[in-house]
Amino acid sequence: MSRVYNFSAGPAVLPEEVLREAADEMLDYQGTGMSVMEMSHRSGAFESILNEAEQDLRDLMQIPENYKILFMQGGAHLQFAAIPMNLMKNRVADYIITGQWAKKAFKEAQIYGKANAIASSEDETFSYIPDCSDLPVSPDADYVYICENNTIYGTKFHTLPNTKGKILVSDVSSCFLSEPVDVTKYGLLYGGVQKNIGPAGMAIVIIREDLITEDTLPYTPTYMKYKIHADANSLYNTPNSYCIYMCGKVFKWLKKQGGLEVMKARNEEKAAVLYDFLDSSRLFKGTVRREDRSLMNVPFVTGDKELDAKFVKEAEHAGLVNLKGHRSVGGMRASIYNAMPLEGVKALVEFMKKFEEEN
Numbered sequence: 001m002s003r004v005y006n007f008s009a010g011p012a013v014l015p016e017e018v019l020r021e022a023a024d025e026m027l028d029y030q031g032t033g034m035s036v037m038e039m040s041h042r043s044g045a046f047e048s049i050l051n052e053a054e055q056d057l058r059d060l061m062q063i064p065e066n067y068k069i070l071f072m073q074g075g076a077h078l079q080f081a082a083i084p085m086n087l088m089k090n091r092v093a094d095y096i097i098t099g100q101w102a103k104k105a106f107k108e109a110q111i112y113g114k115a116n117a118i119a120s121s122e123d124e125t126f127s128y129i130p131d132c133s134d135l136p137v138s139p140d141a142d143y144v145y146i147c148e149n150n151t152i153y154g155t156k157f158h159t160l161p162n163t164k165g166k167i168l169v170s171d172v173s174s175c176f177l178s179e180p181v182d183v184t185k186y187g188l189l190y191g192g193v194q195k196n197i198g199p200a201g202m203a204i205v206i207i208r209e210d211l212i213t214e215d216t217l218p219y220t221p222t223y224m225k226y227k228i229h230a231d232a233n234s235l236y237n238t239p240n241s242y243c244i245y246m247c248g249k250v251f252k253w254l255k256k257q258g259g260l261e262v263m264k265a266r267n268e269e270k271a272a273v274l275y276d277f278l279d280s281s282r283l284f285k286g287t288v289r290r291e292d293r294s295l296m297n298v299p300f301v302t303g304d305k306e307l308d309a310k311f312v313k314e315a316e317h318a319g320l321v322n323l324k325g326h327r328s329v330g331g332m333r334a335s336i337y338n339a340m341p342l343e344g345v346k347a348l349v350e351f352m353k354k355f356e357e358e359n
């Protein structure tokens with residue numbers, strides 16, 4: 001068996017220890033004689049998995065009691081619609097457009113109400129985070145929406161926007177659990193789990209209790225009502241039980257590593273190895289404004305499309321895979337989530353140095 005260093009943006013690398021544990025439990029989960037995949041979601045064994053996953057996430061992120069955790073299927077995309085359907089009481093919301101994912105969420109919200117783009121960094125190919133200290137927030141906005149870490153462009157909000165008292169809603173798909181966050185600053189934060197937490201097929205929604213109401217937009221499908229999931233403790237229908245199990249394992253792994261402060265320090269160390277090299281390289285160049293750089297997704301280019309393609313191909317032969325940039329921007333992108341070891345980033349930089357000498 002040989003594992004590669006997988007720099008995919010998602011689905012992405014998971015901790016090897018977690019994968020081995022899941023493999024060990026595949027045929028017989030803790031004496032039940034069956035895999036978690038084969039188990040009723042109403043069984044005692046699965047309820048413990050779900051409850052522990054929820055509690056471990058609560059501990060890791062220090063989620064206050066007045067916030068609910070919902071495990072929902074449909075990925076982040078379903079939330080692009082569920083958020084306006086549940087929160088747009090005045091049918092007005094403000095969106096900050098820092099990339100394709102924020103833009104998609106914005107377009108989806110326009111179906112349901114008046115969605116305003118109050119800031120954007122599209123003028124410079126989303127290579128920076130706009131100044132959000134004094135935005136024209138709409139007086140009747142139900143919420144202000146951001147995509148906190150922009151997976152495609154490699155930018156991150158290091159300071160949250162001044163929402164002028166409005167609820168902040170954040171897509172944290174690609175920075176979930178990468179560092180500590182103050183949950184009380186958000187009305188709702190959510191993310192697809194397939195980047196930093198588990199296999200694809202689920203989103204985790206963390207929502208302040210008072211925002212969960214019966215008052216949703218007309219025609220909101222039952223499955224998309226937060227109240228349905230909150231009241232049923234994420235067991236309204238058959239959940240993605242295996243995904244919850246895997247996420248739960250990753251939460252335990254994160255706790256064992258020392259929690260989110262430790263992950264932040266490690267992620268900073270890993271990112272510095274790559275950014276320091278990019279800043280000194282003759283051939284490779286980072287594409288993001290320095291102060292807005294993401295710790296998780298690092299895009300870079302050589303400036304020559306053919307050379308970029310050659311790099312991606314040769315890197316793959318060297319066991320450094322999925323370095324091709326998103327199809328909308330080209331170049332390269334290294335996603336260095338929690339489960340990417342420091343050695344993986346060092347191996348990448350060594351390879352880049354060699355490539356630079358040869359080209």
Ligand SMILES: Cc1ncc(COP(=O)(O)O)c(C=O)c1O
Nearest residue numbers: 075076077101151171173174192
């Ligand atoms: C920040 C962000 N939001 C949303 C999505 C879309 O997620 P999903 O495919 O789970 O709908 C992605 C990536 O896939 C993403 O990186």
